[in-house]
Amino acid sequence: MAKGTKGRKLVIVESPAKARTIGRYLGKDFEVAASVGHVRDLPAKELGVDVENGFEPKYVTIRGKGKILQELKKKAKTVERVILATDPDREGEAIAYHVAEQLGYEEEPDRFQRVTFREITKSAVLRALDEAGSLDMEKVEAQQARRILDRLVGYQVSPFLWKPIRPGLSAGRVQTVALRLICEREDKIKAFEAEEYWSILALLEKDDQAFQAKLHQIDGKAFSLGTEAEAHAVLKDLSGTTFQVSEVKRRERRKNPFPPFTTSTLQQEAAKRLRFGARRTMRTAQRLYEGVELGSRGLVGLITYMRTDSTRVAPSAVSQARDWIEDQMGKPYLAPSPRLFGGKQQKGAQEAHEAIRPTDALLHPSEAEDFLGPDEARLYELIWLRFVASQMAPAVYDTTTVDFDQKGNGGRQYLFRATGSVVKFPGFTRLYLDTTERGDHKRLDDLEPLPELVEGDVSALRELQPNQHFTQPPPRFSEASLVRELEKLGIGRPSTYAQIISTIQDRGYVEVEKRRFFPTPLGDTVAKLLVRVFPNIFDVDFTSRMEGELDRVEEG
Structure with a gap:
């Protein structure tokens, strides 16, 4: 340590943008510098793992990072303490460790401190500095285990693609399983044989309000009308019948708001609502997290850390949201009690982590825009709408089911059913409604209201309408549904989904048409060859179990 260093501190983060924001919050005794991502990695042109010696990794300085490390070493010599403030996840911990190792951590570990914060605001940064700790070696080892495993799979398996297909192709522990899901879905679609079926709708009217009732049962059971002749036989049997209400059921239903976003749900909703790819979503979220110049407010991070699988939220943030709701929308729209969403949403979620939310719920999107x-x-x-809506009252619906029990001319019983819904109180839906796509369930909001009907009422029959349908194959994956499937199966982790999807596109293994994934002939060949040659490595269940084992490394 050089002369005159007493009291001075060097804060090291990953990105220059993050360094600029944090630098604004700290005094003259602090210098903030950026590593610009990872500085050490396994070598690019060799395996870099000693499989004969306990799978010991051989880390080297990444090309182009030597100059950055030299600058950091130079700065480190002029300070009393080095504070590692990289992101609060496995990758951030690994970056912190490799930087520290290069700056003399092994010789003087007491000079180094580790701080983490999940939002880049002045209060969060200063609080983190007050609570500085040490490197989390379990996280470092977890990242190292993943990196070694990925290298072993990629480096050892990829050459099997070169001779039968072409040189330079790559395989990956997780990317190949994601490709497999897309290819197997395509195989199901190609093998699918559509079957004809018919439905019958009664187009009715009561008090000048048109509505529909669908044939629900025949002789008290579910039914199948496979041909046009069978459908017309039902119409003939029902000719001349009067549609009289046999039963009315009314029910109040409450729908609670969604929890704030995790990485996975943010990617899904941004794909459906904004048409953002996962990579675009994460890149944009990174900029919001690292800091934006907001006029008189200065440089400030607008959202909490965007790589998280927890829905937990801080009580202080909840209070802000509740204050805004009560002030702007009135007390009826406020949830009866604060919702902190403490439960884990995914295996491996860490409860110290928070959901993705605004750092200041009082900063309205119109003001930030x-x-x-x-x-x-x-x-x-x-992000703001989803978070604030999470503290609002439930939406309340009056749902009505009306049955028409019809006796056919031949003595058979036909049950027609109409279902409707009326919004009794909009609650959180006044602020936020989720977006749906093909394959999603129908929402209560999508149901039309029914006319006022009571038992014994007769509705005018305008038409009995037979409709031809064909069974549909499963839909191809969209970005949103692929992310949902990966999360459900435990393939990869939310922080890796954007990279997985980008990789299989960049390699030319899949193409996107009308926002759906189609495997290319190359992608289909690669997936089928690898699954045939390495059935265990690229098995969905094996990959999921391996993710769980890697999580256990991190948990110690």
């Missing part, structure tokens, strides 16, 4: 680019403004609005 003037300082943001189009993508940042739209994503910030989505």
Whole structure:
């Protein structure tokens, strides 16, 4: 340690943008510098893992990072303490460790401190500095285990593609399983044989209000009308019948708001609502997290850390949201009690982590919009709406089911059913409604209201309408549904989904048409060859179990 260093501190983060924001919050005794991502990795042109000696990794300085490390070493010599403030996840911990190792951590570990914060605001940064700790070696080892495993699979398996297909192709522990899911879905679609079936709708009217009732049962049971002749036989049997209400059921239903976003749900909703790919979503969220110049407010991070699988939220943030709701929308729209969403949403979620939320719920999207680019403004609005809506009252619906029990001319019983819904109180839906796509369930909001009907009422029959249908194959994956499937199966982790999807696109293994994934002939060949040659490595259940084992390494 050089002369005159007493009291001075060097804070090291990953990105220059993050360094600029944090630098604004700290005094003259602090210098903030960026590593610009990872500085050490396994070598690019060799395996870099000693399989004969306990799978010992051989880390080297990444090309182009030597100069950055030299600068950091130079700065480290002029300070009393080095504070490692990289992101609060496995990758951030690994970056912190490799930087520290290069700056003399092994010789003087007491000079180094580790701080983490999940939002880049002045209060969060200063609080983190007050609570500084040490490197989390279990996280470092977890990242190292993943990196070694990925290298072993990629490096050892990829050459099997070169001779039968072409040189330079790659395989990956998780990317190949994701590709497999897309290819197997395509195989199901190609093998699918559509079957004809018919439905019958009664087009009815009561008090000048048109509505529909669908044939629900025949002779008290579910039914199948496979041909046009069978459908017309039902119409003939029902000719001349009067549609009289046999039963009315009314029920109040409450729908609670969604929890704030995790990485996975943010990617899904941004894909459906904003048409953002996972990579675009994460890149935009990164900019919102690292800091934006907000006029008189200065440089401030607008959202909490965007790589998380927890829905937990801080009580202070909840209070802010509740204050805004009560002030702007009135007490009826406020949830009866604060919702902290403490439960784990995914295996491996860490409860110390928070959901993705605004750092200041009182900063309305319309106020932030003037300082943001189009993508940042739209994503910030989505995150803000979802979080604030999570503290609102449930939406209340009056749902009505009306049955028409019809006796056919031949003595058979036909039950027609109409279902409707009326919004009794909009609650959180006044602020936020989720977006749906093909394959999603129908929402209560999508049901039309029915006319006022009581038992014994007769409705005018305008038409009995037979409709031909064909069974549909499963839909191809969209970005949203692929992310949902990966999360459900435990393939990869939310922080890796954007990279997985980008990789299989960049390699030319899949193409996107009308926002759906199609495997290319190359992708289909690669997936089928690898699954045939290495059935265990690229098995969905094996990959999921391996993710669980890697999580256990991190948990110690």
